[in-house]
Amino acid sequence: MTTPRKVTSLDVAKRAGVSRSAVSRVFTPGASVSDRTATKVREAANALGYRPNVLARAMLTGKSKIIGLVVAYLDNHFYPTVLELLSEALEREGYHVLVFMAAHTAHDIEDVVGQILDYQVDGLVLASVALSSDLANRCRASGVPVVLFNRKLEAEGELAVVSDNRSGGRMAADHLVSLGRTRIGHIAGWDGASTQRDREAGFVEGLHAAGLGMFAREVGDFRLPRAKAAARRMFDTSDRPDAVFVANDYMAFGVMDVLRAELGLRVPEDVAVVGFDDVPSAAWPAYDLTTIRQDAEAMVTITVSSLLAEIGGSNVTPPDPLPVRLVRRGTA
Structure with a gap:
């Protein structure tokens, strides 16, 4: 045939x-x-x-109408939601999304972004991945606007769309203190992420304002197996915390599973738990997780408007961090 x-x-x-x-x-x-x-x-x-042939047309016009999106992981429920919102918003503007997966190391991102630039994308969104200043400059030198989503570099002129993670960490501490908890631990995400650093900084500020220090700290790296291992180390002891702030909801689900199913602890009676993100499954009765809500829709709206303005040749002012809020549920 x-x-x-x-x-x-x-x-x-x-x-x-x-x-x-x-x-x-x-x-x-x-x-x-x-x-x-x-x-x-x-x-x-x-x-x-x-x-x-869209790619052939891009060679003639210099515009592919394709936006490259690099994500570090999709197992965290926050990012499938963001991916759907970004795709819908960009498609309404006549663009399509090309998704690339990458680890959250700067070296890996350099390799992936190098591949994406070969596709003549009109712009890049880097969601929760590390990005070196040199790489950002390389993209700009290639004429490709870049927006960081849920990460920041603190580099001059960078476009980064982030929530007020520091305030969110402070809210978590204030809430747990208000419940009378005094032995408050923290299961951190990846220490190389600005989101993690800012959340923990605000959390520590809140504890210090109440005359407390961090009772225990472990690292989950934003990964479920590592978060579970961190929970075992922190709570499989007689001298355990009576509350824990987990750096995102995805890890908090794993922590709660360990507390209840493996260690026989009650949530919130024995241990109060607070997460961060407010992904849809946080409201499921099985978890009913108290958490700090990021406004994913507002983050996506600002990301798309900033990126398209850059593609159109406008000078875009870096946006301020978006406000977050405490969502009270049954775990705290």
Whole structure:
């Protein structure tokens, strides 16, 4: 069985009785073409099963209408939600999203971003990944705007969309102190992330304001198995905390599973738990997790508007951190 020959724009032009350039204009957003010609070309294209080559068009126009999105992990429920919101928002603006997975090390990100630039993307969104200043400058030198999502570098002129993580950490501490908890621990995420550093800094500030110090600290690295191991080390002892602030909801779910199913502890009677993000599953009755809510929709809206403004050549002022709020549920 032979493979059918691929339909080209020349085939469409012959069938529609127009020039090849007219076919190109019909499938180029914003190009000038008469309604009569557009109708003839689209009817011919549908009849032949023709689809324009987007990457080839990008070589001619310099615009691919593709946004590269680099994410470190999708097992954290916050990021599938963000990915869906970003894709929908960009598609409304005529763009498509090309997703790349990467570890959260700067070296790995350099390799991945190098690959993405080969696709002539119009812009990049880096979600919760490390990014060196040199790499950010390299992207800008290539004419590719970059927005960091849920991370920041503290570099001059960077576009980073983040929540007020420091205030969120402070809220977690204040809430646990208000419940009368005094032996309060922390299960941290990846120490290389600005989100982790800011959340912990605010948490420690809140404890110190109440005359307390951090009772115990372990690192879960934003990974479920490591968060569970951290919970075992922290709580499988007679001198355990009576409360814990976990750096995100995803890890908090694993911590709660260890507390209840493995160690036989009651939440919140024996241990109060506070997470961070307010992913949809935090409200499930099985967890009913008290947490600090990030406004994912607002973060995505600002990310898209900032990125498109940069692509359009505007100078964009780096946005302020977005406010967060405490969502009280049954774990604290």
